Amino acid sequence: MKEKLLEKLALKFGESAFETSEFRNELTFVVPANRIVELCRFLKEDPDLEFDLLADLFGIDMYTPHRRFGVIYNVFSMRNKFRVRLKVFVEEENPVVPTVTSVWGTANWHERETHDMFGIVFEGHPDLRRVYMPDSYEHYPLRKDFPLMGIPGSIPLPKK
Amino acid sequence: MATRTDETARKSKILQALEDQNTSLTFDDPLANDLILNMGPQHPATHGVLRLLIRLDGETVIGCVPEIGYLHRGYEKLAENCSYHEFIPHTDRLDYISPLSNNTAYVLAVEKLLGIEAPERAQYIRVLISELARISSHLMFLGSLAMDVGALTVWMYAFREREKLYDVFELLAGARFTTSYTRIGGLAQDMTPEVAAMVRAFVNQFPEKLRECEKLIQTNRIFLGRTDGVGPISKEKAIDLGLTGPGLRACNVNFDLRKAVPYLVYDRLDFDVPVFEGGDSLARYYVRMEEMRQSARIVTQVLDTMPVGDIHAFKPKRVLPRKEKVYTKMEELIHDFMLINSGINPPVGEVYCSVEAPKGELGFYFYSDGSGQPWRMKIRSPSFVNLQSLTPMVVGSMVSDVVAIIGSLDPVMGEADK
Numbered sequence: 001m002k003e004k005l006l007e008k009l010a011l012k013f014g015e016s017a018f019e020t021s022e023f024r025n026e027l028t029f030v031v032p033a034n035r036i037v038e039l040c041r042f043l044k045e046d047p048d049l050e051f052d053l054l055a056d057l058f059g060i061d062m063y064t065p066h067r068r069f070g071v072i073y074n075v076f077s078m079r080n081k082f083r084v085r086l087k088v089f090v091e092e093e094n095p096v097v098p099t100v101t102s103v104w105g106t107a108n109w110h111e112r113e114t115h116d117m118f119g120i121v122f123e124g125h126p127d128l129r130r131v132y133m134p135d136s137y138e139h140y141p142l143r144k145d146f147p148l149m150g151i152p153g154s155i156p157l158p159k160k
Numbered sequence: 161m162a163t164r165t166d167e168t169a170r171k172s173k174i175l176q177a178l179e180d181q182n183t184s185l186t187f188d189d190p191l192a193n194d195l196i197l198n199m200g201p202q203h204p205a206t207h208g209v210l211r212l213l214i215r216l217d218g219e220t221v222i223g224c225v226p227e228i229g230y231l232h233r234g235y236e237k238l239a240e241n242c243s244y245h246e247f248i249p250h251t252d253r254l255d256y257i258s259p260l261s262n263n264t265a266y267v268l269a270v271e272k273l274l275g276i277e278a279p280e281r282a283q284y285i286r287v288l289i290s291e292l293a294r295i296s297s298h299l300m301f302l303g304s305l306a307m308d309v310g311a312l313t314v315w316m317y318a319f320r321e322r323e324k325l326y327d328v329f330e331l332l333a334g335a336r337f338t339t340s341y342t343r344i345g346g347l348a349q350d351m352t353p354e355v356a357a358m359v360r361a362f363v364n365q366f367p368e369k370l371r372e373c374e375k376l377i378q379t380n381r382i383f384l385g386r387t388d389g390v391g392p393i394s395k396e397k398a399i400d401l402g403l404t405g406p407g408l409r410a411c412n413v414n415f416d417l418r419k420a421v422p423y424l425v426y427d428r429l430d431f432d433v434p435v436f437e438g439g440d441s442l443a444r445y446y447v448r449m450e451e452m453r454q455s456a457r458i459v460t461q462v463l464d465t466m467p468v469g470d471i472h473a474f475k476p477k478r479v480l481p482r483k484e485k486v487y488t489k490m491e492e493l494i495h496d497f498m499l500i501n502s503g504i505n506p507p508v509g510e511v512y513c514s515v516e517a518p519k520g521e522l523g524f525y526f527y528s529d530g531s532g533q534p535w536r537m538k539i540r541s542p543s544f545v546n547l548q549s550l551t552p553m554v555v556g557s558m559v560s561d562v563v564a565i566i567g568s569l570d571p572v573m574g575e576a577d578k
Binding site: 056058085105109110133142146 | 232
């Protein structure tokens with residue numbers, strides 16, 4: 001399955017279009033933000049690959065000056081029983097990634113959660129509200145510069 | 161400080177989302193009107209702190225927006241500041257109906273990151289506890305679904321069985337609810353013959369007790385009327401929304417991680433994956449009932465074929481030593497000190513490992529920077545993802561069926577909110 005996938009991707013997107021790494025038999029591709037929707041659609045709709053289940057989508061804060069935030073897509077093919085991981089890196093100043101809700105409906109809440117926790121904006125998302133934190137909350141809790149103990153006074157107590 | 165306008169803005173945002181459900185209705189009857197109903201977060205039928213905003217036309221639901229986050233404890237942030245061992249007790253508090261499954265899923269992911277494997281006996285015991293947890297979780301489902309549609313007796317019957325399981329867990333792990341039974345590379349303690357005898361006694365009488373519950377509701381007209389054809393979801397929609405577990409198998413999709421990507425020793429055990437058609441509440445009920453029988457079958461096989469031997473992998477730099485050796489041996493004391501103080505220090509890399517938990521695919525993702533604490537840990541919790549399917553299920557049904565549909569989806573908010 002791995003060979004077939006790499007071959008198909010090379011055919012469609014050109015040789016070494018994406019940085020590929022492997023650890024513990026798990027494939028990871030680093031994808032430029034502007035090609036993620038195209039790649040996801042290809043992975044899902046190609047009849048041989050059929051990555052029909054977006055198992056998970058989440059953010060990661062690398063805390064580096066370059067490529068600070070990452071969005072990780074965990075995609076599974078139920079027919080081929082194969083899992084790949086796609087990664088999109090964005091910069092701190094402009095963390096914008098195109099949404100993949102048009103490819104997998106389940107991305108909706110995952111992207112909302114990523115937005116809630118990291119402040120990454122998913123362009124074209126139908127309903128980009130916070131999931132866990134209150135809507136008026138100003139911080140992004142899973143960023144590395146957010147303290148573990150929280151920020152005192154950031155969530156107002158209920159009025160008496 | 162949030163001001164009054166913030167509060168109004170927040171409320172109108174939620175209401176806006178509800179309005180955006182793309183409904184255009186023409187009313188012939190001047191009395192017909194849309195009503196926004198707020199259900200939860202403190203509602204006995206929502207199984208925790210789930211809040212639903214429902215838009216009603218008469219008694220028919222035409223829009224539904226689930227609001228979650230009332231039980232958000234920031235476990236992913238906490239995990240980044242815990243060593244790998246320290247997080248095990250927190251996994252009990254994710255899906256608190258089946259803590260043993262979570263314990264197993266967590267240590268499997270850490271072991272994959274480390275590149276180690278627990279000994280065979282430990283793997284068999286992990287299968288056993290996962291299946292007991294599945295039975296326990298599905299019994300909870302059975303009782304609460306029956307109670308949601310008005311059959312209180314089944315709840316009592318189901319809880320009588322769960323009580324027996326809790327007695328097993330207490331003897332096995334030392335705690336009824338918050339078990340924290342697994343360890344990286346092994347288990348907290350071995351299963352004694354006494355526990356094995358209790359488990360065997362439980363699974364021998366279990367199918368008959370399950371039949372008792374079935375007799376009460378399976379042919380009951382009210383139960384069937386409240387579940388048959390209620391809250392349907394199509395196969396394509398379910399896959400698109402990432403539904404996994406019994407909910408997906410009720411849509412006639414034969415997908416079970418125990419078969420698809422066998423982990424532990426599931427490939428050596430003989431069991432079936434029940435699949436039903438319809439995708440409605442009744443199909444979800446049937447899938448879970450059959451899964452309990454299959455779990456009992458697996459448990460019997462595990463008890464019959466479980467090897468004797470060690471339950472800890474021999475990796476002194478990774479696996480916590482036994483306490484009695486820590487007190488008497490120098491080497492073990494040093495390893496214990498190092499493991500507790502600096503952690504297990506896995507290699508740099510990232511892994512994802514998932515198991516078929518009672519609610520669906522439960523996975524843990526780790527990004528390790530080589531230190532004793534994970535740089536990033538992500539919980540792929542089935543309840544969070546499954547709750548997304550609630551909206552298409554409830555739209556078009558009656559308001560009283562919403563309760564039954566939540567019951568049939570069986571979300572646990574501890575897991576959905578993390």
